[in-house]
Amino acid sequence: MKFNQIDIEKWNRKEYYIHYMNELRCTYSLTVNIDITNVKAVVRKMNKKIYPVQIYMIANIVNQYKEFRMDINSYGELGYWDEVHPSYTVFNKDNETFSSIWTNYNRVFSRFYDSCIADMGNYSQSTSLKPKQNEPPNSFTISSLPWVSFTGFNVNVFNEGCYLPPIFTIGKFIETEDSVLMPLSIQVHHAVCDGFHIGRFVQSLQDLSSNHKEWLF
Numbered sequence: 001m002k003f004n005q006i007d008i009e010k011w012n013r014k015e016y017y018i019h020y021m022n023e024l025r026c027t028y029s030l031t032v033n034i035d036i037t038n039v040k041a042v043v044r045k046m047n048k049k050i051y052p053v054q055i056y057m058i059a060n061i062v063n064q065y066k067e068f069r070m071d072i073n074s075y076g077e078l079g080y081w082d083e084v085h086p087s088y089t090v091f092n093k094d095n096e097t098f099s100s101i102w103t104n105y106n107r108v109f110s111r112f113y114d115s116c117i118a119d120m121g122n123y124s125q126s127t128s129l130k131p132k133q134n135e136p137p138n139s140f141t142i143s144s145l146p147w148v149s150f151t152g153f154n155v156n157v158f159n160e161g162c163y164l165p166p167i168f169t170i171g172k173f174i175e176t177e178d179s180v181l182m183p184l185s186i187q188v189h190h191a192v193c194d195g196f197h198i199g200r201f202v203q204s205l206q207d208l209s210s211n212h213k214e215w216l217f
Contacts, residue, residue: 001138003071005079013192017078020191025161029154029187030195032202037180039212040173046216052116053216054182055142058168059086059105059112060215061204062140068201070164070192074137081138084165088142090124099123101132102139109215140165149174153185164189 008014020026039057043050062068066080073079087102101123106112123131145153149172157163171183184205186198208215 001136002082003073003077003079003138004082005073005077008078016194017191020189021162025191027157027161027163027187027189029152029185030198031150031152031183031185033174033181034184034202034206034209035179036173036182036209037178039209039216040180042212042216048113049117049120051144052113052120053109054144054170055086055088055103055116056109056112057205057208058142058184059084060107060208061201062086062166063105063107064204065197065201067193067197068140068166068188069138070189071138072162072164084138084140085136086142087135087139089144090120090126091144092125092127094125095127097127099126099128100130100141102135110217140167142168142170144170146170146172148172149183150185151183153183155185155187162189164192166193 008017011017036054039053040050043053063083069080069082069084071079071081083105085102085105087100089098089100091098101119103112103116103119106115119132153169153171155167155169157167167187169185171185174181174183186201188198
């Protein structure tokens, strides 16, 4: 759980960080459709659940790029984590509420999947917001909205505007005879993440889906 502090004076994003944190503080979001046609078909044949697969895919790419692992630690220092873990929502059908739980990230899909399934089994019937204790500070948020597809989604965080980790929201699949698309909203802070970085993230996520044979087993 190493936190790598950034020396702002030597950082190539110093001017951008100061501008978007102090002069024009802002976040922005972008919604894309990721083609997961083959991933979903393979998951069905494997008799596995798709949601942990989606979580793994997002966490895998987040952990590839430090722009998505940026944070301000408890000492007020700017930096990035060596590794981050997904914190995600699970729905309680009985009382129509959700819980936010987390699972330690593991680059090996099968190990992460098993841990994620275990956590979902333990906490999916919870009636509290955060039933799993001791969430690590190096975590980021994923939520799921499987009841509706969307072409745009925005999360409004009402704090001092210094929340740097990304926020992801997954929508209901857009299914046709030939394809399955996953709507995904990505919200980031402009002080640490530009359009180029989101574009690279989206392409990497699509590549991960397209190359599923390399990891989905």
